[in-house]
Structure formats: structure tokens, C-alpha cells
Amino acid sequence: MKYITTIGDAKFIIDVNHDGQVTIDGAEINVDMQQMFDSTMYSVLIDGKSHDLRMNEGDGVYAVQLSGAIFEVVVEDERTRRLAGLKSGATVTKGEIIIKAPMPGVVVEVTVVPEQEVAAGEVVLILESMKMQNEFKSPRAGKVRAVRVSSGEKINQGAVMVIIA
């Protein structure tokens, strides 16, 4: 199967055939990838070079960590491309943005009010967790549709905090 794999601007055409033969941009390579016991670590030998890497997948993006670098890798084949086409109505530039708490914490301050216009990168909320105050910013310009939490409130992981439209 042929894949179009991208890391930022870099693009790789990788072909994996039924015998497990792999080519990258047309050049054949010898790959041995083994999943380790803790399931997010992999040992990869590529033409004799040994790499120990950590890999997690989320929302179709593979986060690969090796030698201190973290790459966000997008892998597409015919089918995923089609799916991407179907989903494209719901991308960040158009739909609602729901800012959820990535972990339990205490809301230190909500810096916006409903109906307020916000710029891209503007701080909307400060959440304290692990003794640190973390700022949450709007990923794009828009209008605050709802504020679901208030200062001093203890919230759970996944709680919806602010919605921007």
C-alpha cells in the first residue's frame, strides 16, 4: 500500500507491499520495527541503524519522539484521504472551538465573558494544576459563545471550560 507521510513541510512517499518490503521515495530499505512491552516504545532497525523511539497516535496524528526530537507525523493513504475529505467541514478555522480541561484543576481566573470578541492567541482562562498556573488561549479569532466555569471552581478532567464560535 502506498502512503503519503508528512512532517510539517516535508513529504515522504512510503510504499509497504504485501511481503513487507518497504520503499521510501522509491528507494528500497530494510526495516525491522518491534513494539516493546510497554506498548508505546518501539525498537526500529533501518538498514542497520538502530533507533529507539516512542510513538503515540491521537486524532490521526502520530507523535514520534526520538533523540530528543518530537515530530508530528501525518500518514495518509487513499482511504484516510477520503475520510479527511468528508471531515473537512469541521476544521478549526470554521466550527466551534471547545476548550476542555486537559486535567483536573482549579480555575484561577476567567479572562473573558460571553459574547466577547477574542483575537487568536488571546488568553481566555487560567487553570491551576500541579502547583502551576496554565494559560489557555483561543486558537483563532472569534466570539466567546459560552463560559462554563468560574474563578475558584474545581473542575474535572475533560470539563468544558469555554466555547468559542
Next chain:
Amino acid sequence: MKYITTIGDAKFIIDVNHDGQVTIDGAEINVDMQQMFDSTMYSVLIDGKSHDLRMNEGDGVYAVQLSGAIFEVVVEDERTRRLAGLKSGATVTKGEIIIKAPMPGVVVEVTVVPEQEVAAGEVVLILESMKMQNEFKSPRAGKVRAVRVSSGEKINQGAVMVIIA
């Protein structure tokens, strides 16, 4: 439920009731036992004393390792006692003894032949594994019923090597 728990000659009467209350030899104790993520390690708090131990069960015997000591603990309740009663026809002092390979290896030497009388503790076979030669002894006096391997043979884990009757 009441248990009779023995370690060698030492005997403990331990009662665990439905509310999780525990008494040992009549004295109530406060126990919090937690299984760790790797499943054979346990953290046990007994009346505030903290113990980190390793525990494996095999053939009804619990091997407990803590602070460098290894104890073989036998736990019996009414039911297990009854079962023990049923099984008692097949104990080591009477039945056949099958000496199996605990791991793959190479047979260095078989020091007995079929029909030979052996004493308790007599070496019957030497198996090399992990660069070491390990002697296997007869656990009791008896007669060699069968020898299933020969010198130089590579054998798998669990292979029957010698049977003593």
C-alpha cells in the same frame, strides 16, 4: 472465613470476615494490601508497618519474598483441606516422580539407567543451561522406571527426563 496458615512448623489462625476485618491468632489487625502494577508485587500496611513483598502462587503454595527472606506459605480453609484429603493418594512418598526440565538445555550426562535403584538425593542427570551444569537429584529412594533423554541431547522446557517409581 477462617484459615489455617503454616510456614514450616509455625502455624497461624487467620480470620477474614465479610467486612474485611482480619484477626491473627485472635488479635485484630489493620491491614491494607495493594497489588502493584506488575502483579506479583504487593504493598502491605499492617498496623502502620509498611512491607513491600513479592508473592507467587504455585501448586497451592505461596512463595513470599520480603526483606531477603523467602517463605513458603501454605493456606488452608475448610474447602482446601477437603481437596487436600482427596489428593493425598498422589503425594511424593508414594507415586511416580517425573523429573522434567525446568528450562531448555543440553543433557550433559545421565548417571542412571532404567531399573537401577536410586537413593534419596542421588544425582540422576546433569543438564547444562545458561552456561551452568545443573545436577538433578532423586527426591526419594526408588527405582528408575524410565530414562527419556540421552547425553548430548538438546531438550525443551518441560521435557520429561527421568521417571522414578
Next chain:
Amino acid sequence: MLKKILVANRGEIAVRIMRACQELGYEAVAIYSEADRLAPHVRMAQEAYLLGAPQISESYLRGDKIIDIAKKCGADGIHPGYGFLAENADFAESVIDAGLTWIGPPPQAIRLMGDKVAAREIMGKAGVPLVPGVGRVGETISDDELIASAHELGFPLLVKAAAGGGGKGMRNVYQAEDLPGAIRAARREAQSAFGDDRVYIEKLIKNARHIEIQILGDTHGNIIHLGERECSIQRRHQKLIEESPSPVVDEDLRQKMGSIALKAAKAVNYYSAGTMEFVLDKKKNFYFLEMNTRLQVEHAITEMVTGVDIVKEMLRTASGRRLRYKQADIKVKGWAMECRIMAEDPANNFMPSIGKIIGLTNPTGPGVRVDSGIAYGLEITPYYDSLLSKLIVLGDTRGETVLRMRRALEEFRITGIATTIPLHIQLMNSTRFQAGQIDTNFLEKNFKFNQISDPELMEVAAIAATLLAHQRNQRAILLHQGGPSPWRLYGRREVLDRRIR
């Protein structure tokens, strides 16, 4: 003589202190919150007692409960570690009043140095050089007055909380218009962290290094310093990497700073372990910042280069024994460095990371020490500081130490949560860092995380991700083909397992 020590802390520092107890033949007593039942400090202690709910106000800050437990279990001393109750003079006094040994400095010294404005005044009187600044002991200065004084001091400057420490309630201000907001933010943070919103302002020394001197004393008036630590690699005033010695401190400057630090310590009749923090400017002028009246996170690098076990000395001297060392015994040998491994995601603006540790390999081998508060299978919760482990390395030279640190960081594997390990690897690869050209702005001004575009590494990442995606595709196709077969059940189970773990 002490026999049983209650360690009023958690995480790596509780483990560190318990190791010292065990190596001295003392019994260690742990305290724990409901979130920490399976934490290493509970498992390695001889005794362990529950404090309460996970929130620190219900657990590790409950001085009353802690003293109660100590008395009930027959502990004869309390070591507070750092953070929590370590710099709470009232708690120290309560411990002593309860007839227990306080393993730390005199409560009076904690109190005096705990108010940074008061500390500045004492240090100034003792002849210790101070950064120019504005503050008044025991008084709240209004925002307006601070703003007015700021113009006299000039920019850039630093707004600092009078109470507390650990980099909280601090803001750099580069221009006048940012000052009111910075004062508000600092007050807010100080109020939340220390229950005291008093702030003061100090001139911000440009291109400064953070240099601190470790102090160690006994109750017989003997007090020595153990050389310096450089802690310039900081983010939002939180130290991330420390080293000893400093690349810019020579023997002459070390002795000069050391004797000033001792003078300052004697001004408050100090004993036990403590640290004098200074800023050092480009001309090697140094100014007093604050004193930390406790064991510090970064104490281990000083242990590595001097051979002095600071925690054991704290324990020994707390029961009235004399310091085992004189100033002349202290020789700095080799080069030590520490990387703080935090549960924070450097790729996501250092957002704290929580979850279960599903894989853990601590680096080992020559010259490597790990002081860690985590274990395989442990749940990292949002209630406490994000420090997981300290990776401490000793080499003959700074060059060897940096190479060894990089090697050890590559060996360090924590899976299940995000950590700062990738950041540290990138820092070790930075040529400016390698050359020792660092100051307290380095991390925020002269270094950019994740600007790696090594084509070979990218190719490896692309191949690995593609193969994993391919494997999943294949499995998905097979799973959709029909009824269960042994092979397929196996595949399904694997997928399930992966999701759960």
C-alpha cells in the same frame, strides 16, 4: 540520638531522605495522602500513616496531624524536606514544642529569612551586597507607590512576592506600561501560593547568572560552605538545570562568595543546611537575592562534587553532633549537573501531564544518579508539584558531564505521560549551552525548543509512523472480514490491551 524519623514530605525528596535514614540505621516513617498510597516513599518506609484527602490542605500541609502521628508512632524527629511545611517557622516551633527534634535550621532564622523584604534589610546590615530595590518590612506598599518608585529604579525590573519562594509570585517587567499588570499578576499568584499578597520591586540585572552557595552548620557554631551551584537555566523563574561548579566562578570568586554567604548565615545564627542565592552580573559583581532555609532540590550536585552527604549531615547535626567537615576539607572535584525531569509537555507550552506510568527505565551506569519519586505503574495526579525525578551526573570535566548527561537522557524512558526529557536532550545538544554561555534568560531568549529538522531523524519518524499506520490498517481490514478465528481474536485482544494500558 535519633532512631525513628518522620519524613513530612512526598516524592523524590521523601525517598532521598529515607535512603539517608536507612543508611544511618534509622527507621523512616512516611505520611501520605489518599492519592499516594502506592507511591515509592510509602513503600520504602518502615511505617506509613494516612493523612487525608489528596489536596495538600488536607494532607501534606496538616502540620497538626503530622505532629500527632509522629508522637503516636514514637518518632523522635521530623525532616520536612522542601516545600510544604519546610519553611513554616510556626510548624518548626510546634515540632520542637512537642518534644521532637526538628531536622532543619532554627525557627527564628526561617522566620527572618521567610520575609524577603526583612531578609534584604538584615543582609544589608550584615554587609551583604543587595540588588537595588524598593520594599518596606512588614508593610504593604500600594501599587501606585511601587509604580512611582519604579521610575526611580529604572527598567527592566522584577516584581517579587515578599513571602514564599520557589519562583512563585515573580514577574519580569521590561517597560513601564507592563508594570501595573505585572504587579497584579504577582499579587494574585502570591496570594494564592502564600496567602500574602505583599510584593516589592528590584532592579533586574541584565544577562545575570543565578549562583547560589550551599551552607552547612551544626549547633556548636561550626558553619561551612560547600561551594557554588549555577542555576541559570530557568523557565518562569523555575530552575530546570543546575550545575556545580559554575563555568564562570573561579576559586577566588568562590571563596569571596562563600565567605559573604557565611557572614550572612551567621547574622541569623544559622545551622543545618541552607542556601544563599545571588545574581552574578557580567562583571562578576554579585548581589544577594534570598536565602532558602531548607534542603534544596538541587543539593545533590553539591554532594557529587564535594563528597559530602548533605542529608546525612542534617540528620547527624540535628541530634547535636558536630559537623564532620571543616572548611579546609571541602574540595570541589569533577563536574556535576542535574536535569529536573518534570511531568510537563515541552511540545505543548509545558502543560502539566497526568496519567499512569506504563513504562519506566531509569538511566544507570558510571557517574549517573537518579533521585526519583516515581515508579512503574504509578498514577501521576494533578495535586502536587510536577517534579518526577532528578537526573544527576558527575564527570571529570564539564565536557564529559554534558556528554554523559546526554547519554543518560537517551536511556531515560518514561512512558504514559509527557516529560521534559526531550527538552533536556535538545539543551545538551545546544552549542551555546555546551560552551557554558548561559544566563537566566537563556531558556526563554536564546533557545528554541523543537527546531530539529535533521533529515535522517525525520525519515525514521516517517517510516515508523507509516508502518504503525499500515499495521493498524491491516488489522482493521482483517477484523472486518467476518466471524472470529483464533488469529483474529488474538488481534482484537491486543488492540483492547493497548487501549486500556
Next chain:
Amino acid sequence: MLKKILVANRGEIAVRIMRACQELGYEAVAIYSEADRLAPHVRMAQEAYLLGAPQISESYLRGDKIIDIAKKCGADGIHPGYGFLAENADFAESVIDAGLTWIGPPPQAIRLMGDKVAAREIMGKAGVPLVPGVGRVGETISDDELIASAHELGFPLLVKAAAGGGGKGMRNVYQAEDLPGAIRAARREAQSAFGDDRVYIEKLIKNARHIEIQILGDTHGNIIHLGERECSIQRRHQKLIEESPSPVVDEDLRQKMGSIALKAAKAVNYYSAGTMEFVLDKKKNFYFLEMNTRLQVEHAITEMVTGVDIVKEMLRTASGRRLRYKQADIKVKGWAMECRIMAEDPANNFMPSIGKIIGLTNPTGPGVRVDSGIAYGLEITPYYDSLLSKLIVLGDTRGETVLRMRRALEEFRITGIATTIPLHIQLMNSTRFQAGQIDTNFLEKNFKFNQISDPELMEVAAIAATLLAHQRNQRAILLHQGGPSPWRLYGRREVLDRRIR
């Protein structure tokens, strides 16, 4: 200058050597058998190449393949570690003939010292004291002749293989009637281990200690010794615990043994790392045993007390550089000890243990170093030596070191297989061991494993086992109550998981 090193070994020593390579900026190349694809040495290397099937004859002993791989991948040097090909002079010569750098001693020295009978002769001529014994260079002595000579020497005596080392092909004989059987057993073992059944006999020195001197030299004729190691804690001639310094060697004896060792090394024009092994009797007379012409398992304790990185020095001097140290630079500071953690079951006559490592916590903290060849999830196979890890500890005094070792052993957790950790803990608790009253018979004569009857520990074990049995009972009852419910499925799954893992 070396740039890329092939490490012709596996396990902890391959990891150790690769760490040194990486800290010197060299690339490391691993070789591996089919059983070792996921082993740490493969994962940490920059490159890794498959040798063949798990059996050592198909993999780690295939010198031809190894040299071929080195040439193909552009390695410029080979480090053999210990065991396997390390003391194979023919292999060393082939490496050199292939134009690669041999990171070890001169092949001629390996050859001379490899035959223990020949080595005795050379050492005797060089004036090194020898244990009285019977042997002839290059000749097989018949059993009858050995038996006849034995009566002249007197009992007890030692039958030893002329070839090889590592404690293989050796038998203690205390009375004449056991001699013929011992000779047969030693020949059998020697034939199997070294392909050479020649044996000789030596007087067995009673109550002797095993003391060895570490040697380090360069190709410019500079050669120094790094003091002694005591390795008297042995089982079946296999070392289990080593320490440096020895409790009975004073500076005077150290210098005497050191200069004899250097004299012996110079007699074979030695360079690189090597060890002279001696027995030391109660009157502090010492006798040459054998020379190990390679890096030794226990080299790390010498590194800890001298500060010399022996592996880095081997790498540096192999490319013609001069030794960085002179004899006067070598000072023994502190006390180091090593426990060998083996995959053997001390409760079951040290039977080797195989299986998957399902839990692993290496001890860390001050003064602790672990050189390890294992990792979480690794399968321990029956093909190789049972050494898993070396736990190495440094303290100020022997007392501190023993306490620290015990603390570290308690922290060391390997689950999934049996290990010698419990044995080591019990040894650290032995008062005779604590007092340093050890000799090579200590473990087999003066120490009994698992004689612990501490009532508190027994009670804990009884309670824990009972609660686990109770929990299983309860679950079994619920499982038998009827059709599946979510709760019960969960329970069943857990049971399954436990059985699998």
C-alpha cells in the same frame, strides 16, 4: 583515532562499553543473536547487525562473521568485553589482520596467559610466588600421574583446567578417594567449555582469600596498577560479591602485590586492562593464581574507588594514546562493593531461571551504580550466562557501603524470574560478612541461606498469603455463580491477564 566501535558482546558488559563509547563521542555497533533482538545493547547502539541463531556457536562465537560485519559497516575497532572471544588470541590476531583496532591486550599475551600451566611457568621465572602444583606445559598428564603426584602435594588440593577460566573446570578435593571423580568431572567440564580436557593440580590454600590486582597499560610501555579487589565470596568458584579495597590489605601489602603484578605483566609485555589473581593466606602470603587478559566483570568497583574509567582508558590507549594516569595519581578513596545479580534461584539450589521480566526497578540514589543488561519486558533465555545486572555501591567506609548495599538491594525489584537478590540481602545481614571475616569457603561453609525465622516477617508473610488466597476464593465463588455479567467478565479477564503475564 577511533570513531566507530563494534562491541563483540551482549548483556551488561556490551551496555557498559557502549556507554563509554557514547561518552567519548564514538559510535557503537551492536551484534546480536536472534534471541537478543530486543536486548538493551541492541537498542542503545547506533547500529545493530544480526549474527544468527541463539546458540553461541552460531552467534557470539562467530568471529568470522563479526569481523565481516565490522568491515562492512565501517567500524574501526572491536571491543570483545569478557567471555566469548575476549581471550581468544586467534580472534584478536584476525581482528588486527583485518586492519581493525583490537581493544584489548597484545594477542601474544593472551596466548601465553591463556594456558594456565604455561602462565605458571612464565610467572615463576619472573619471580612471582606460585602455589605448589603439578603441571606440564602443552602436555596432557594422565589421571594416574596426577593421582600419584597428589600424594606428594598432599590434600586438600584443587584440580584445574589448563585452558579457560571463569571458575569452570575446577574441583576442590579434600581426600584421596574423591580425586579420580574430581579429575573426571573437571576434564568433562573443561572439554565442554574450552574444547580442551587438560587439567593440572594445585595445593588448596586453606582459609584463603581471593585477591586480585587491576592492571592498566598503554602501548608506550606505561603500566600501572589500580589496587586490589577482594573476591572471596564465591560459589562453585564463581564470584558473587567483590569489594575494593580488601578488609585485610593495607597500603604496604597493596604496594607489594601491585609491584609483583606489574612485574608479571611486564614479563608478557602487557598493555590495556588486565588482572592478576592471587590467593592470600592467613599469614598474608600471596601466590599467583592466573592472569585474566581482559576487562573483568568486577572492574567497576575499582573505577568507583580510584575514579579511573577503565573502559574509557582501554578505548583511548587502543588507538595509541598515552595513559592519562601515573602510578602516583592512583589513590583509593572510599569503599566499593559489587553484588552480581544472577538469574538463579537461591531457594532452589541456584537453578537457572528463565522467563519474561514483568517488573523491574533498578535501585538508584547516592553512591549507587547499576550496570545492567536487562530491561522491562525482556525475555531471559537459557542460551547465555545468568548474569543480569551488577549492583555497585560506593560509601565512605565499609560499614556505610554494606548498609547502602542492603538499602539498594531492598529497592531492587525484578519480577517474572528468580534472582540472587534475596541471597545478597541475607549476606549483608550476616555479622561475619559485616565484620569482613570472609574467605573463599565462606559461602559454602560459614553461611546458610534462608535460615530466617524472624517472627514478625513470618507473620507478615502469613497474612499476605492468606489475604491473597482469600481474594482468590471469593473471586472463584463469584465466577461460579452463573452467566457472564460485566463485573464477572472483568474478574475473569484479570485472572487471565495474571496468568499470561
